[in-house]
Structures are given as C-alpha cells and as structure tokens.
Amino acid sequence: xxxxxxxxxxxxxxxxxxxxxxxxxxxxxxxxxxxxxxxxxxxxxxxxxxxxxxxxxxxxxxxxxxxxxxxxxxxxxxxxxxxxxxxxxxxxxxxxxxxxxxxxxxx
Amino acid sequence: xxxxxxxxxxxxxxxxxxxxxxxxxxxxxxxxxxxxxxxxxxxxxxxxxxxxxxxxxxxxxxxxxxxxxxxxxxxxxxxxxxxxxxxxxxxxxxxxxxxxxxxxxxxxxxxxxxxxxxxxxx
Numbered sequence: 001x002x003x004x005x006x007x008x009x010x011x012x013x014x015x016x017x018x019x020x021x022x023x024x025x026x027x028x029x030x031x032x033x034x035x036x037x038x039x040x041x042x043x044x045x046x047x048x049x050x051x052x053x054x055x056x057x058x059x060x061x062x063x064x065x066x067x068x069x070x071x072x073x074x075x076x077x078x079x080x081x082x083x084x085x086x087x088x089x090x091x092x093x094x095x096x097x098x099x100x101x102x103x104x105x106x107x
Numbered sequence: 108x109x110x111x112x113x114x115x116x117x118x119x120x121x122x123x124x125x126x127x128x129x130x131x132x133x134x135x136x137x138x139x140x141x142x143x144x145x146x147x148x149x150x151x152x153x154x155x156x157x158x159x160x161x162x163x164x165x166x167x168x169x170x171x172x173x174x175x176x177x178x179x180x181x182x183x184x185x186x187x188x189x190x191x192x193x194x195x196x197x198x199x200x201x202x203x204x205x206x207x208x209x210x211x212x213x214x215x216x217x218x219x220x221x222x223x224x225x226x227x228x229x
Contacts (some may be wrong), residue, residue, distance in 0.1 A: 001170075034215045043203055043219035044154065050213045087154060091214045095169040098154040 006099035019075040023088035032092035109134040111220035125191040129204030142207030143187040147200040
C-alpha cells in the first residue's frame, strides 16, 4: 500500500493567516492526489482533485500543488468556517489511501 | 444533485456480518463511469477505503480486510451494499458510502452519504 503522511498533525492560526499543510506519499504518485475537508460530525467534502484542480464551488482561497511524492495544500486567508480536519488521498494505486489528517483551528 | 444515504443496523454482535445499503438519488448507478465506494472512520481516527464496485460489476477491495468484505449493486433499486463478515470491535466505525467520479485517469469522491455509525458489541 502507498503510505500517506501529513504535517503538521494540527495547527492553530489566526483569521486571515496563510495556512499550509504538506502531504507526502511513500512513492511517486504523479499528480494522483485529492484533498478533502471534514467538519466535526460531517462527511468529508472534496476540495481539490488531481493535486491542483478546484472542485466546483470551492472558494478560491483553497489551493493545492505538487507532484511525485510531495504535495502542498494552502488556505490563503483562514476564515472561521475553515475550522476542520483536512485529508489528502492518493488514487495512483489500489487500495486508495488517506493521510492521517491535519486539524486546523483558530487561535 | 446526487444524494447518498446509508442504512442498516447500528449494532452488530461480534463474529456476525455487518450489512449496509447505500441508496442513491439524483443519479443512476447504471450510468456513467462512476465507482460506488465504501469508506469507514473509527471514532477520532482517519479514513479507510474499504472497496468499490463499478457498473460492470468489477470490484476492488482493501487487502487489509482480507476476504471479509464484499460489495454488490442492485440497479433495480439504485442501491449498492456492503457486507463485512466476522466483525470484531475493531470494525466499530462510521461507515460512509461515496460516489467516485472518474474522468480519464482522474478519480475522486465527489458525493458522500452522511455516514452511519456501526458498533460491534455483544
């Protein structure tokens, strides 16, 4: 299985701050990576697919980049409604695997 | 707009079989090149992909579940189902069904059910 790691595991930032989360795959996955947001008690929601493509309706403050083994997810200006856990997920190989998540809250 | 809804028992005894159904509305599970997927999440933990089924009937499962898992389609009811046998407490989790949208080489889960908690306990 491809192992996905994320850092940090949690972070606290102020409203308006730029927030960056990194995701690393245990082997080259090209651009085959998605990012999801999960709010407490809710199902995950797709934000970014294929490393850098926005899902329809996703605010432009969210973005993704990277290829190969190293990927970055950025919130350009943190908003109170962005409080959630963020997961990366690879789809290069079966079984699809998720990172352990990064919990984001407001300082 | 596609909607997915999980249903099934919330409590299963150890060694028995967990059975869940996902009812899809707003989309036909027979159309397109979607995959129909099950994912679970133990309390306070991360997401685990369990498996998927394609409209062709082809299935893929997470090897971590060995041969305990099976996924099937019922096109007449626009539903797909999960069976997980020989359950233990480690199978206690929120179970999500999801649609996998597939475009060329790209695949992502764009629609999810709300999730259903299944507890394994005697």
